[in-house]
Amino acid sequence: MTADAAISPIAVIDPVELTRDLIRRPSVTPADAGAMDTLQRVLTDLGFTCRRMAFEGPGGAGAHARIENLYARRGTASPNLCFAGHTDVVPTGAAEGWSADPFAAEVKDGVLYGRGAVDMKGGIAAWVAAVSRVLAEGERNDAELGGSLSFLITGDEEGPALHGTKRVVEALMAEGEVIDACVVGEPSSQQQLGDMIKIGRRGSLNTWITVHGKQGHVAYPDRAANPAPVLVRLLAALDAHVLDDGYEAFQPSNIEITTVDIGNPATNVIPAEARARLNIRFNPSHTGDGLIAWLNAEAGRVQAETGLQISLEHMCSGEAFLTEHGAFVTAVQDAVEAELGRRPEASTTGGTSDARFIRALCPVLELGLVGQTMHQFDERVPTAELEALTGVYARVIRSVLSAT
Numbered sequence: 001m002t003a004d005a006a007i008s009p010i011a012v013i014d015p016v017e018l019t020r021d022l023i024r025r026p027s028v029t030p031a032d033a034g035a036m037d038t039l040q041r042v043l044t045d046l047g048f049t050c051r052r053m054a055f056e057g058p059g060g061a062g063a064h065a066r067i068e069n070l071y072a073r074r075g076t077a078s079p080n081l082c083f084a085g086h087t088d089v090v091p092t093g094a095a096e097g098w099s100a101d102p103f104a105a106e107v108k109d110g111v112l113y114g115r116g117a118v119d120m121k122g123g124i125a126a127w128v129a130a131v132s133r134v135l136a137e138g139e140r141n142d143a144e145l146g147g148s149l150s151f152l153i154t155g156d157e158e159g160p161a162l163h164g165t166k167r168v169v170e171a172l173m174a175e176g177e178v179i180d181a182c183v184v185g186e187p188s189s190q191q192q193l194g195d196m197i198k199i200g201r202r203g204s205l206n207t208w209i210t211v212h213g214k215q216g217h218v219a220y221p222d223r224a225a226n227p228a229p230v231l232v233r234l235l236a237a238l239d240a241h242v243l244d245d246g247y248e249a250f251q252p253s254n255i256e257i258t259t260v261d262i263g264n265p266a267t268n269v270i271p272a273e274a275r276a277r278l279n280i281r282f283n284p285s286h287t288g289d290g291l292i293a294w295l296n297a298e299a300g301r302v303q304a305e306t307g308l309q310i311s312l313e314h315m316c317s318g319e320a321f322l323t324e325h326g327a328f329v330t331a332v333q334d335a336v337e338a339e340l341g342r343r344p345e346a347s348t349t350g351g352t353s354d355a356r357f358i359r360a361l362c363p364v365l366e367l368g369l370v371g372q373t374m375h376q377f378d379e380r381v382p383t384a385e386l387e388a389l390t391g392v393y394a395r396v397i398r399s400v401l402s403a404t
Contacts, residue, residue: 010136011045015386016112018042018125020105023114027088029159032068035087039124039153040070046132048072048151053171055163067156067163071172075148079180081400082150083127084165084358086157089116090375097377110383117381119374123185124153126369126386130393146401150179157354161317165354169361181328181400182364183393184355187371188347193385194336194392198366199329200322200348201356202250205280205288205314207295209234212309215272227274227308228262234302234310235260235276238295243282249322250283250348283348288316318356322348323363331403332367335395340388367396 025035040050049072056066073080092102092115100106102115116122131149152172156164172179188198211231216224235257243253257278264271280291292314299310323329329346337343344367358364369389373379 010047010132012136013042013046013125013129013132015122015125015129015390016107016383018128019112019117019122019381019386020107020114022087022121022125023105023112023116024103025087026103027116027155028091029088030065030067030156032087032155035121036068036070036153036155039087039128040072042128043072043151046074046128046135048074048149053168055167057163065156065159065163067154069155069164069168070151070153071168072153073148073150075145077145077147078178079401080148080150080178081397082152082179082182082358082362083124083185084152084154084182084354084364085120085124085127085185086154086164086354087116087121087124088155088158089119089121090158093377099378102379107383111380112383112386113378113380115379117373117379118187118369118371119379120185120187120368122381122386123187123368123389126389127151127183127185127393129390130397133390133394134397147180149397152182152358154354161354166357169357173361179362182355182358182362183332183396183400184353184358184364184366185368186353186355186366187369187374188366189368189370191370192342193370193388194340194342194344194367196347197329197332197336197344198348198350198353198355199325199346200249201318201320201350201352202253202281202283202348203286203288203316203318203320203356204352205282205291205316207278207280207292208313209276209278209299210311211274212311213270213272213274216270218268218270221270224270225308226270228271230302230306230308230310231260231274231276233306234299235278237298237302238278243280244285247283247285249346250320253280253282253286255280282320284320284322286320288314288319292316318352321356321359323359323365326363327403328363328400329365331399332365332396335399336367336392338399339392339395367392
């Protein structure tokens with residue numbers, strides 16, 4: 001950045017209007033629909049060096065996907081505080097379920113409606129607005145700022161997450177890029193803005209099970225091999241197993257059978273195959289590889305006992321992680337409390353997020369809007385809450401840069 005650029009006037013961003021601009025880009029995964037361009041233009045005006053990082057490859061259901069990602073940084077000094085988020089959104093569902101066009105970004109009675117308002121275009125806009133306020137309040141010089149600011153934005157969080165944050169993190173690590181702390185703008189608040197931050201997440205493992213039998217007539221079972229009882233036997237053993245009693249700051253790990261499929265339309269045919277899928281949400285007592293080894297061993301035992309072949313396929317979408325209490329977590333909690341008068345609970349509940357990939361780079365936590373309407377019809381956020389979150393984020397930026 002040139003000396004002239006460092007002291008040029010900073011335009012203060014309106015978080016509500018930027019959220020509306022982003023919502024109007026119907027970026028349902030894996031479509032970008034111009035959302036990244038919209039964000040890049042604003043960040044460039046704020047003095048960020050923007051780098052588009054597009055990756056492509058197999059997507060969901062065997063489709064080919066090209067995913068737009070953005071890494072932007074202002075400054076070279078340490079520490080580097082990063083904000084991570086995603087511009088992609090989930091499908092809207094049936095149009096008649098909405099009281100307003102989900103991509104029109106209408107404001108009614110002080111409430112902004114639209115897909116992505118909460119999850120998480122509103123969070124992105126609030127952080128951008130907070131950065132503009134910090135820079136405009138006399139801290140335009142990067143040395144005075146006390147470090148660097150960066151953005152890691154993906155278009156693949158709501159999808160398979162194969163070519164988004166995961167690959168950006170891998171590329172940044174290979175290049176030696178240093179990020180010292182990261183705030184993910186997921187809607188972590190539960191009932192009131194700032195009542196909760198997420199400092200860890202359980203890991204997630206999906207397993208597909210196929211038991212291979214021999215098709216035959218139900219009246220002649222000696223001429224066939226029924227895979228259904230074998231599948232039931234294996235599932236019962238897995239479901240009855242207690243993985244653990246919990247882990248510090250985490251709830252117990254759990255196994256959930258998510259589908260059982262035979263697809264046999266005939267009443268007099270023993271099926272050739274029986275299939276099932278399960279998901280394990282696990283705390284740091286386990287690793288994905290350890291659970292895979294246990295599942296394989298259990299399947300091998302039932303296979304040996306029954307003589308029917310059992311095949312398993314696994315996909316671990318993220319390991320469990322925990323950001324320990326320290327300067328970073330404390331600085332964020334202090335900032336929220338100073339701005340809102342409430343100290344956020346540090347939690348590990350909920351599903352997965354891209355924090356599971358960022359943890360390889362630096363300490364990471366999630367802080368964002370109230371998530372009550374995310375993924376629902378009439379997803380919405382009060383405009384006052386967007387303004388309040390902007391104030392929280394501005395205070396977080398100052399607090400973290402001075403503490404790390």
